[in-house]
């Protein structure tokens with residue numbers, strides 16, 4: 437049974453081009469005789485149809501501003517569709533923006549009652565659940581302070597604790613978990629998973645693909661312009677990563693989805709960031725993508741799984757010898773490693789106008805997000821042809837926690853026979 441169904445839903449927002457916000461603007465608009473407000477329409481959801489069945493946990497992902505929160509607000513009836521139908525069967529508890537539903541000047545305690553009543557709980561029920569809510573939020577000593585003094589993490593703790601205690605049929609969560617600390621996030625995830633085990637329905641928006649992967653049974657991907665693609669969690673996460681990290685589709689790419697639609701959409705949305713690119717382009721890097729050593733395109737690797745960087749070059753002038761340089765930076769901009777082909781006694785000699793090669797990185801990296809820099813120089817390293825500074829990203833996952841830091845460096849234990857440690 438579908439608990440949520442969108443049928444040909446369209447939603448667009450009005451954008452006012454010359455709205456006056458200040459006296460100065462009113463004056464200028466009057467002087468320029470711009471009496472009429474110019475209105476433009478920004479389509480957010482375009483002819484969107486999907487069904488979510490009872491007991492499913494569905495992720496909604498997509499780039500910034502593509503309409504994920506709008507979709508949740510339509511489900512929660514905070515917004516209404518311009519056309520089409522949004523059908524919802526069941527009690528919804530929505531955890532939307534951090535602090536939404538809270539009154540800054542009221543205390544935490546007062547806000548629990550307020551927020552609980554917004555979510556449909558009676559005063560008697562909130563009184564009964566109050567201690568449990570506060571204990572879950574671990575906020576005992578802050579309940580008599582006004583919430584305007586709370587950090588965003590504290591807001592989230594309290595809001596999550598109330599929302600989860602409403603005992604809804606459908607739980608809607610918009611990104612908010614990201615502001616919690618790691619321990620609290622873990623607790624929230626456990627609660628969501630127990631909610632899932634009870635056969636409840638969850639709709640979950642996040643940019644944290646690790647969390648989407650962990651929680652969701654399947655994923656709806658909203659692409660720019662408001663069309664959606666539905667698919668398995670893995671396929672949709674792959675699609676997201678390709679778009680967000682600008683992984684270029686290889687020429688004879690296998691469609692990500694079953695019907696080939698996804699591939700088309702990848703091409704439509706692809707844009708290459710040029711902001712950190714420089715060099716005279718006598719030879720240029722026309723394409724870079726990551727894959728495993730067998731050539732399967734991906735940008736998420738396990739520690740120990742080698743990373744193939746597939747590089748394609750285009751020659752624009754009479755240059756036949758080049759040096760390829762690379763660097764890997766971790767989050768926080770720490771240079772993990774960097775070198776070039778010349779250091780490895782290799783000068784790349786290109787005879788034709790295009791060339792391709794692979795750099796295989798022995799992956800000793802531990803869990804995290806990494807940025808890759810690619811550079812081409814002249815063989816004497818004086819001429820800079822093309823430098824793409826930290827333009828590509830990949831992720832490393834760790835199956836088991838066997839170390840902290842950035843890299844896994846092999847160690848050996850030397851414990852003498854006679855040692856009392858044996």
Ligand SMILES: Nc1ncnc2c1ncn2[C@@H]1O[C@H](COP(=O)(O)OP(=O)(O)OP(=O)(O)O)[C@@H](O)[C@H]1O
Nearest residue numbers: 449450478480498499500501502503504505506507
């Ligand atoms: N009330 C509104 N009036 C006008 N435009 C709006 C309104 N609410 C949202 N928008 C616009 O609609 C688009 C979709 O917004 P929405 O918040 O749904 O995106 P999102 O996918 O959740 O983004 P993010 O990943 O950044 O949270 C954005 O361009 C946003 O600026």
